[in-house]
Amino acid sequence: MNARLPQHSMAIDWDAVRADLHGLNLITAPSQRKQLSKDFYWYSPILTAQLADCVADLVVKVSTEDDVRQAAAVAAKWKLPITVRAGGTGNYGQCVPLEGGIVLDVTQMCRVLDLAQGRIRVEAGARMYDIDMAARETEQALRMWPSTWHVASIGGFIAGGFGGIGSFRHGILRDAGNLLRARVMTVEREPRIIALVGDEIQQVHHAYGTNGVILDVEVALSPAVEWVHCTALFPTYRGALDFGIAAQDPSLDIFLLSTVEARFSPYYTAMRDRFPADRHAVFTMVSPDSMQDFRALAEQHGGVISIAGTEAELLAEGFPPAYECAFNHTTLQALKADRGWTYLQVAYAQPFNPEVVERHLAIFGDDVLQHQDFARANGECGTFGILLVRWKGEEHLSGVMREIESQGGSIVFNPHVVTIEDGGMKTIDEQQIEFKKRSDPMGLMNPGKTLGWKPEMAQER
Template sequence: MRSARHGRPIPGLHSRAFIMSPTPGFVAVPAAVVAELQALLGPDRVVTAEAEVETLSKDCYWYSPVLKARLQERRAGAAVKIATVAELKAVLAAAYRHDLPVTVRGGATGNYGQCIPLCGGLVVDLTGLDRILAIEGDVVTVEAGARVVHVEQAVRATGRELRCLPSTWVKSTIGGFISGGSAGIGSITWGGLREPGTIKRLKLLTLEAEPKELVLEETDTLRAFHAYGTNGVITELQLRLAPARRWDQIAITGPDWAVVTAFARRVAYDDGIPKRLLSLLEPIFGASFKPLRTWLPAGHAFIWLEVDQTATDGLAAEARAAGLNVAQIIPYHEPKRQPMLMEYGWNHSTLWMLKAHPGHTYLQLGLGPNFEEQAARLQARFPGQVHLHFEFVRGRRPTGEFGLVIPVLIPVIEYVSDAHLREVIAFAESLGIASNNPHTCYLGEGGTTPALQAQIKLKAATDPKGLLNPGKLKGAAVPPGLAEAMPQFLEV
């Protein structure tokens, strides 16, 4: 047999294979293995048709032109759809026997290519593993494939709510959010997902001859958090909940960026206002939000707020007194009804803008308390190229104490070249702005940390052949012959 590089079969795999991609390092799924999987799951849940495998091999990586250029040809050799943990164990055991890379897929709403296989093999779709197992007090126990929207609706029916959820909550799975996400709606109060106490327990399966269940508790769960499924397949989660509030939604606009920003700052830093969302956006974003255009006067910057209904009247009056326009108040309703401002914040803002402005991309930047000055200097250095969108999250002070408000800038920027992206990021960092590079699908490309080392150590124990989403976790072993097949991304 020949090398698997450039789409050729690799040693140990049968020559009769479903070879669907010529990308370097591609590992095909042999016909005999397809038949074995069909015997386990039934023919309807083993996918080999090229168009469907292509769909199941992709996420929202196209937000980044860097990722799009390097990942659009990458795909699996086949995909399977799982409905039970027992089925998942059997599939993982088969992958281990046949040396097949395994990439786990949830709702595929990630933006970094988290669930795009770099070297073929199997995509394992977990959306059928979707039971809500228990809601007991302030803890929900749920299978990894459950959609976030269904979990939120179920817990709200008991007087609780998720501490943090993504703007993609309708499509996202809860396991995918934990495996590939970091923050979202609610983070202005509760912080990111990695804050101790939010994730109570994770159950994982190892990828071995006989897959084992591993249980991680409390802070130990961070070893598998935001690991892209590289060091264990999450099957079940326990998350702590918050008391449910009656959230009103408020849209506030104004023609003067400084006045709108000052109001956003005051609300963001006021701990006395219960809030779940605060988004601050420049006028250009408003023209992209087609369903909301009638609310948003041309040339107005705007704020999205989701606040406890007890704060609504006071905030509306304060905004009007500051000369701002209260464009819309959407009273609390259970269940939520359209329009939902949360679906026009976070990376949904980016989605709407990229659709309206081809040739643009985005960054993820953490600013300081002087965020207005930092953002102004960034725009001055790259005039007309950087469009401002802020979210606000709760984090930790240098002392380790929780409660620091962190302005997060998710600017949409004109894409000129990879070198230009590096220049923008380097200048931002020279201003004291922290950058989380969204133009790579590798964890740890920015350098090693204790958290990364803990993830690598877990992978060594759970994935002895290095078959789980190989290549995504920098510093971890990959199967022989595949290391040189991995694409290079934007290194900063």
């Protein structure tokens, strides 16, 4: 793949473009443009090499809808690629401009617009953590968020995410009732605003910002709970997985449930002796009302609770919250110490059979470390793996993926590609492509990220 296709910028009069963008906050310095053209794709050695030279020609920082309208109109006038970004915590190069052009930074669009019982409406650049803190002032909380929620924005989470912390309790983002409303600005010479309600939001969810600029969103809230962050230790990884399955009992109120094998222990330095190298860990967030039954269930499966406390209590003792020990934070913990690792994402057939993981442990040895997250989708429990893989080159990584899928019952979501379809969706979402024809008729938004858009689809507007 040619990561950067410069045809859009060859004949552009950038002085004239900047004049058309008068009044906006423009970033032209090469170092800042480079920084704001990257996300966490460095988890992947493949993407690190592919995307190294992908840099925006201009970064535009917007703070109002009028700013977005002006930037979108200018992009349409000059036929400039336009890529939206905020926190930049995605792992797949979602907000990396493959063809240069404009990067539209929406981090200053971070206002809470409305807060009521069961819902909150916020601008797309608002950080997930700040949204949750606002909701907690009314004794409510977000239903789910990524492990990078201190930096990640709500717009980025919806445009590039799938689920996260809280998905064990509330399902994945696309499940009914989680996403309520969204407003999207089109990229045309005369931009329009399109309002989406309920299931219509799927037209922009997990579309990598290829079909309109998300301005604001309304998401569901639930009553706030002071979760108990627990670490349960088990002598075998099979025991940890069996406990994870048993903990899916609907009588237990659990927000997060993840298993991490013992070989991760050296990378969890902040856990100290609470995650020793000879024990496998289950990281959870449990309702106080369920703690007694949770402890009893852990003991029945040969487990021992090594940590149990609120987030504030853990932080006061120097321990990380449970959500920083799960999801892709496991990969981050390892990469902090050893950049010789990368990762793969796996979805397992349900009902989940732990023997699949045991086979992988035997086959891959020290090349692959196991970590599973439990979640719900459409009301049914699902099991997903974020596996730590020793980087030995692209051929070796491809061999690991082939071996996992050859055994049947497991699907690899490849995090080392930049397109929506190659990464996880596997098929083109025709609904999203049809919406792109309405919202981005010239095909300017984040080009190269969806296989469903063909150049001949572009129309002048």
